[in-house]
Amino acid sequence: MSVASSALRDVTDEEVAAFWRDGVVCLRGILPQTCLDRLEVGVERYLNSETRFSLSDMGVELGVASRKPKAHFIGGQDQWKIDEDCKYFACDSPLPAIAARLMKATRLNLYEDSILVKEPGALEKTVFHQDLAYFHVDGLQVCTTWTPIDPVTRDTGALQFIRGSHLWKKSYRPNYFVTLMPLPDTEGEDVPDFHADRRDAEILCYDLNPGDLTVHHALTLHGADGNSSNTMRRRAMSVRYCGDDARYRLRRGAPRKPHHELVQTGDPLDHPDCPRVWQA
Secondary structure, eight states: OOOOOOOOOOHHHHHHHHHHHHHHHESSSOOHEEEEEEHHHHHHHTTTTTTTEEHHHHHHTTTSSSSSOOOEEEEEEGGGTTTTHIIIIIIIIHHHHHHHHHHHHHHEEEEEEEEEEETTTTOOEEEEEEHHHHHHHHOSSSSEEHHHHHHHHGTTTEEETTTGGGGHHHHHOOBOSSOOOBBOOOBBOOOOOTTTOTTTOEEEEBOBBTTTTEEEEEEEEEEOOOOOHHHHHHHHEEEEEEEETEEEEOTTTTTOOOOGGGGGTTTTTBBBTTOOOEEE
């Protein structure tokens, strides 16, 4: 671990309370521009690489869309392993300390990062899902940070969170993000279609500017609309962190990373592919 750069301000007690009460908190004006500049370099490097992955094309393969899209919903995972700027953002920026403060953790391990970009006109919805369903980990101190590079509104694909859903004590099956179709041989309930039927759920959605971010609990249900803008990209990075009480839990049917074949349920997370990035 190297010494992290500083956030522009402290996380307040009220923001910590909101994270645990609502399952999500919006932190305004907390990340310095120098941090975002490095993130942008890493994101753009991935977008211009041959390895970039189109969730829109996957939607066509799954039968969600009938024709090849003109604009794409792009995703990429674990860039921290191969890109120095993404590694800085996930491991050495102010982000780990921010997540630790919110989760009341004394140590923090990186689980993964995800680049998530919706080009102008990429209309695929991110269907509602629960992050923990995809993770081979269990614990209360598990969260996802979501940091935009561009100004984000609901129309360009800002995340929508179901307030308090982390307290429902329900486990939902992971899906393919662009469709409610669950991954085969997975455990839990099917996620309801909250885009079609809000079911009296209270939705929290935040317009964000660069320097802002949201942090949500790994059990909080969330999704997003497509990007209906003709000009504005929605570039963002999600980084997932685990605190003191997190342990490996190998989940049936959830996608595995190579190192998951080397661990067992109940093991601590201190593995080189799940490194400790912050400690009090």
